[in-house]
Amino acid sequence: MKLLTVVAAWASIAAGSALQGSCSSCDIDLKALGKSLSSTAKVYCPGTSGFKNVTTRWSVLEEPKVNVVVVPGTENDVVETVKYANKKNVPFLTYNGVHGALVSLGKMDHGVGISLSQLRSVKIAEDGQTATLGGGVMSKQVTDGLWAAGKQTVTGTCECVSYLGPALGGGHGWLQGHHGLVADQFVSMNVVLADGTLTTVDANSELWWAMKGAGHNFGIVTSVTIKIFDIEHSDWAIETITFSGDKVEAIYQAANDYLIKNGTQSADIINWSYWMNNAEADPNNPVIVFYIIQEGVKAVDSIYTKPFHDIGPISIDPQSGTYKDLAAWTSIALDSPPCQNMGFANPRFPIYLEQYNVPAQKKAWDIYAPAIRGSSAFNNSIFMFEGYSAGGVHAIPADSTAFAFRSENLLAAPMINYSPTGEALEKKAADLGNQLRNILHEATGHDDFRAYINYAYGTETSEQIYGSEQWRQQRLRDLKNKYDPEGKLSFYAPIE
Structure with a gap:
């Protein structure tokens, strides 16, 4: 070496x-x-x-x-x-x-x-329409800094991740139903290119399209100016509804019927779920933890929650607060277990979906649940299903950014957590993650699966993370050859 x-x-x-x-x-x-x-x-x-x-x-x-x-x-x-x-x-x-x-x-x-850990500033413009962020700023810093000034914007959901890491791959967030992806908020950015040139990239720049979805391949963003918005709703509410695995089919049929509704999920509603071990809910078997989140209310409307109550959950936990409570409610706050560096290998195997295929959900559960149960090496794993409102994402033309998957409504990803002990366990984890993803993929009817770059395992093809259209691939390759011909920025989801 x-x-x-x-x-x-x-x-x-x-x-x-x-x-x-x-x-x-x-x-x-x-x-x-x-x-x-x-x-x-x-x-x-x-x-x-x-x-x-x-x-x-x-x-x-x-x-x-x-x-x-x-x-x-x-x-x-x-x-x-x-x-x-x-x-x-x-x-x-x-x-x-x-x-x-x-x-x-x-x-x-x-x-x-x-x-970039010293470049973490948050500066709000005098007109209150934009903010300029340092390239290393963290999502929670953005949320807290803007909230104190009566403002907000779309950021990644997890408090311990950076702002720009997710954003350069598109970036999903709680407010995307209103405003689109994190990357859709970009106004301009300072970028150090592969040759060391510092340049400003904006809507008049050739790289603008590529930075919004494939930005990791084109430069180091040292600062970014973004759109910000007045806080419209201070009140937020959630119901955390926990189910036993035998309810898997009923849960996801209800999610299709009452929440997702063929991609017309209301902008004020978010549904998430985790498949995980939770000894308090069931000491012997994994459970399904289903979240229904609503903005602008102190309690989630029963029109959304009653269909799930009727299924017969193990427990129902309603909470109310503000936007700043969402990460803690969904166990992705700074002090939550997923935000700790505990020496685990945490590969994910993401796939976008238009809706839940109920038989596929059941088939995946029947493989996943025994694989993580009890003393399994994978018993800290979480199968994540993220159902943000997608209206704001759908509203932006699909060809306007390098992020390719605007027609999708759901993001699913098994995250196989384990303490590494060697290549055999690593292969077993990858086999399980890919098997689960393939079950969901086969049910979509698509020839190729569509993966979120920020959750990718790293063996996906360029078509699977940047879109299969020939023109997309050609445009990305042409820009890569022009701005980084030696492939210096090619360690994270490289364009190939």
Whole structure:
């Protein structure tokens, strides 16, 4: 393996940038980079707490490996780091929330990490119509910063992920029924291209189309200006309804009939569900946890909940609060288990659906439930079904962005969690995840399955994550060849 190494003497030469630790063995001398960085930049070497903090990932499956991490203090620090990596012919990889879990990241076996963790500003424009965000800002920071000013926007749902990580792949969120995807809120962005050029990309730019759905392949976004909106509803409510597995068919038939309604789900309604072990609900068997979320109310309307009550759940838990409570209610808040870096491999196998195919849901349950039950190595797994309102997504022309799957209404993904013990268990997990996805895919009637890039396993084809239309693939390849001909930005869901 080719190794990037750094002289220990950098500590005294780095022009004011903070170097933590000694990156020893002097194959490559990085003192020139140190001199070009701002005084607020930081450089972390392996074996230090700073290096560990910015490189520890949510999923340990096929982790990327780097030999030094630069934490830019300014946008220009990103420019200088990319230029230097290119000059020394070593790969580079950008980090935000370190939640990316595609196995393609494992192809990064040495090089420079670029952590955007110091670029986390939220600045609201004087007219209150837009906000400019630092490239490393986290979703919760955006939500909290805007909420304090009476504003909101579409962000990813999970509090511990970055804003831009999901956004560059399209990005689903609670408010998409009104405003579209996270990427649909972009107004302009500063982007460091593969050659180290800093450029502003907006609706007049050739790259604008590509950045909204395939942006990971085209540059490092150091800041982005987005549309924001007045808070329309402070009140939100949820019912968490837990069922035994024998109700699987009735649950998803009701979801089709009373919630999704052939893609016309009301903009104020969201339905989610998890298939998971929950010892409090059933100590011996997995259960189905079904969420019905509604905005603008203190209790979810019974027109939506009664059909599910009539099925005969194990428990019903109604709650009320604000938009800021949604992540905690659905167990994806900062302090929730899924947001902790616990050393698990967490591969996902996503597929978009137009509606639930009830027989396929039953078939998948009958395979999934015994696979995660009891002392199984996969007993921390979660099968996720995300049913956002899709009106705002449908309203935007499908050919206007690189995100290709605007006609879909549901996102399903088994997430097979396990403590890695070797290749045999890794293969078993992948086989289970792919088997479950294939069951749902066969029921769609589509020739090819359609996968959400931000949940992808990493072995999906370009057609499966960027759309199968020939013109889409050609446009992406042409842009890739023009802006990144050497494939420097190709570790995360590469265009091939």
